[in-house]
Amino acid sequence: xxxxxxxxxxxxxxxxxxALSSAPAALTxxxxxxxxxxxxxxxxxxxxxxxxxxxxxxxxxxSPVDPRVLDAMLPxxxxxxxxxxSRTHLYGWESDDAVERGRxxxxxxxxxxxxxxxxxxxxxxxxxxxxxxxxxxxxxxxRHVITTQTEHKCVLDSCRHLQQEGFEVTYLPVHSDGLVxxxxxxxxxxxxxxxxxxxxxxxxxxxxxxxxxxxxxxxxFNVPLHTDAAQALGKIPIDVExxxxxxxxxxxxxxxxxxxxxxxxxRRRPRIRVEPQMNGGGQERGIRSGTxxxxxxxxxxxACELAMKEMEYDEKxxxxxxxxxxxxxxxxLDGVVVNGSTEKRYAGNLNLSFAYVEGxxxxxxxxxxxxxxxxxxxxASLEPSYVLRALGVDEDMAHTSIRFGIGRFTTxxxxxxxxxxxxxxxxxxxxxxxxxxxxxxxxxxxxxQWTQH
Amino acid sequence: MLRPASKRLLGLGFRGAQTxxxxxxxxxxxxxxxxxxxxxxxxxxxxxxxxxxxxxxxxGDVMKLQIKVDDQxxxxxxxxxxxxxxxxxxxxxxxxxxxxxxxxxxxxxxxxNTEIAKHLSLPPVKLHCSMLAEDAIKAAVKDYEAKRxxxxxxxxxxxxxxxANA
Numbered sequence: 001x002x003x004x005x006x007x008x009x010x011x012x013x014x015x016x017x018x019a020l021s022s023a024p025a026a027l028t029x030x031x032x033x034x035x036x037x038x039x040x041x042x043x044x045x046x047x048x049x050x051x052x053x054x055x056x057x058x059x060x061x062x063s064p065v066d067p068r069v070l071d072a073m074l075p076x077x078x079x080x081x082x083x084x085x086s087r088t089h090l091y092g093w094e095s096d097d098a099v100e101r102g103r104x105x106x107x108x109x110x111x112x113x114x115x116x117x118x119x120x121x122x123x124x125x126x127x128x129x130x131x132x133x134x135x136x137x138x139x140x141x142x143r144h145v146i147t148t149q150t151e152h153k154c155v156l157d158s159c160r161h162l163q164q165e166g167f168e169v170t171y172l173p174v175h176s177d178g179l180v181x182x183x184x185x186x187x188x189x190x191x192x193x194x195x196x197x198x199x200x201x202x203x204x205x206x207x208x209x210x211x212x213x214x215x216x217x218x219x220x221f222n223v224p225l226h227t228d229a230a231q232a233l234g235k236i237p238i239d240v241e242x243x244x245x246x247x248x249x250x251x252x253x254x255x256x257x258x259x260x261x262x263x264x265x266x267r268r269r270p271r272i273r274v275e276p277q278m279n280g281g282g283q284e285r286g287i288r289s290g291t292x293x294x295x296x297x298x299x300x301x302x303a304c305e306l307a308m309k310e311m312e313y314d315e316k317x318x319x320x321x322x323x324x325x326x327x328x329x330x331x332x333l334d335g336v337v338v339n340g341s342t343e344k345r346y347a348g349n350l351n352l353s354f355a356y357v358e359g360x361x362x363x364x365x366x367x368x369x370x371x372x373x374x375x376x377x378x379x380a381s382l383e384p385s386y387v388l389r390a391l392g393v394d395e396d397m398a399h400t401s402i403r404f405g406i407g408r409f410t411t412x413x414x415x416x417x418x419x420x421x422x423x424x425x426x427x428x429x430x431x432x433x434x435x436x437x438x439x440x441x442x443x444x445x446x447x448x449q450w451t452q453h
Numbered sequence: 454m455l456r457p458a459s460k461r462l463l464g465l466g467f468r469g470a471q472t473x474x475x476x477x478x479x480x481x482x483x484x485x486x487x488x489x490x491x492x493x494x495x496x497x498x499x500x501x502x503x504x505x506x507x508x509x510x511x512x513g514d515v516m517k518l519q520i521k522v523d524d525q526x527x528x529x530x531x532x533x534x535x536x537x538x539x540x541x542x543x544x545x546x547x548x549x550x551x552x553x554x555x556x557x558x559x560x561x562x563x564x565x566n567t568e569i570a571k572h573l574s575l576p577p578v579k580l581h582c583s584m585l586a587e588d589a590i591k592a593a594v595k596d597y598e599a600k601r602x603x604x605x606x607x608x609x610x611x612x613x614x615x616x617a618n619a
Binding site: 048356357358359360361364365384395396399431432433434435436437445 | 483486489492494506510513514515516517535536537538539540542543
């Protein structure tokens with residue numbers, strides 16, 4: 001008791017960082033540690049204390065590993081731990097068998113042949129191999145790449161790298177619903193176009209691109225098509241024959257599989273050639289050298305098999321939950337806008353903008369819900385998300401977006417609680433917002449001369 | 454037993470001071486967000502009220518700071534704010550309203566954004582929030598003085614009067 005008093009006095013004098021909190025009992029003053037720490041009353045991290053782990057509504061960022069997938073993986077860590085490339089003993093042979101089984105499971109989900117699947121460390125690596133690998137291989141004849149403005153950062157960065165090497169890149173704009181304009185795509189294709197890259201399902205806004213039409217256009221002009229299907233795998237039906245795609249990037253941890261594994265589908269008829277980005281012993285047909293991580297491959301394979309079985313059931317369930325979430329929020333709040341097309345959309349991704357409320361402050365209030373935002377403050381620069389900007393969303397609305405992700409393990413109770421918390425926080429922030437006040441008074445915000453900073 | 458306990462807490466305290474701002478919300482920022490002081494509005498047309506509206510929705514930050522000034526003494530008797538912005542912006546403007554209350558108008562013009570930033574331990578990427586708060590204070594004072602000029606019809610007398618009564 002006395003020591004605590006002593007310590008308190010010393011602390012007050014020593015560190016000005018310690019807040020002399022006069023706040024109500026609910027907000028305690030934990031030490032300014034970056035590590036979260038738990039005690040009987042809850043979890044404390046970054047100056048905030050919450051009563052338990054937050055509800056997870058950020059499935060587009062990553063997903064929990066399905067327990068059945070973990071069951072499949074464990075033997076390959078503990079007892080069957082061989083290197084699949086060891087040809088001389090049982091450990092190697094059984095490991096190799098497991099890798100081939102996993103390969104077949106992944107291929108089955110996209111209607112491909114197992115010989116067309118190459119395992120990588122993730123969709124980012126697959127994207128790198130596709131874009132840089134294809135263009136480097138055909139660099140004498142093909143100098144042009146077409147992609148969209150809403151691609152994942154790794155695709156855009158690979159294209160920028162190519163630009164620095166002297167290639168040309170066309171970044172196609174999108175409509176306000178997030179879909180690519182097919183006529184513009186057609187017009188952009190040149191005789192020296194080496195690759196068209198369009199992601200199947202957007203990670204931020206969940207919009208599904210018209211892949212079959214894009215595939216037809218590419219076949220007409222005989223240009224290879226690459227798609228980043230990391231968010232689409234296992235969620236919407238994918239058939240590489242129908243889409244006529246030459247390269248497809250897949251990710252393990254978005255479909256309830258382990259992190260650190262992905263795959264690249266490479267068409268064999270007609271054959272697409274790439275220059276490898278990882279040199280070494282020639283594993284994975286020379287495309288990606290390095291020991292193939294057997295447990296991770298087994299995990300991804302198991303996840304794909306489960307996804308094939310449960311896709312329909314998951315889809316129905318997630319659709320219902322999305323409706324519940326959206327209707328629940330719309331019933332209590334006005335000024336809610338969905339970013340991206342409402343029809344061509346994957347149900348598990350709901351990106352909403354709340355007018356007159358800023359995204360980061362809303363996230364701060366939603367500390368018991370794990371969601372993500374497209375707001376400037378949450379990125380390192382002060383720019384709002386480039387995807388939202390490409391949609392042509394007004395800059396003040398781009399600062400207000402929140403992405404809710406619904407997955408296989410999301411429950412109705414979680415959705416209801418998320419609705420409750422969101423409505424509460426938005427109302428509180430709108431009370432604090434001068435823009436909302438002005439709108440209520442009838443002033444048109446768009447016509448005011450703001451003092452720029 | 455006293456010394457190791459206090460050393461440990463002291464140690465933590467100093468370590469905290471040196472921790473790089475890895476997106477850490479300082480407790481004060483969270484406190485101001487959860488229990489905002491002085492949110493509200495005064496009547497814009499009231500002659501004793503000065504309104505400062507700064508920022509732009511395009512930048513993601515808009516602050517409206519209002520001060521109620523006692524005509525006789527030039528003292529700020531009340532202040533309130535409304536903010537569209539991130540947690541640090543809300544906290545900066547909330548702190549600004551707390552600090553201007555009970556001060557003279559000339560005094561509050563000397564409030565610096567660096568003081569607000571230090572009080573809230575704002576990381577470098579959030580310093581513009583405190584700058585905006587400083588601008589809001591200045592804009593509110595300017596607005597009040599402009600109103601006074603309009604009502605008195607005399608620019609010279611107003612500051613002289615305040616100086617005499619201060």
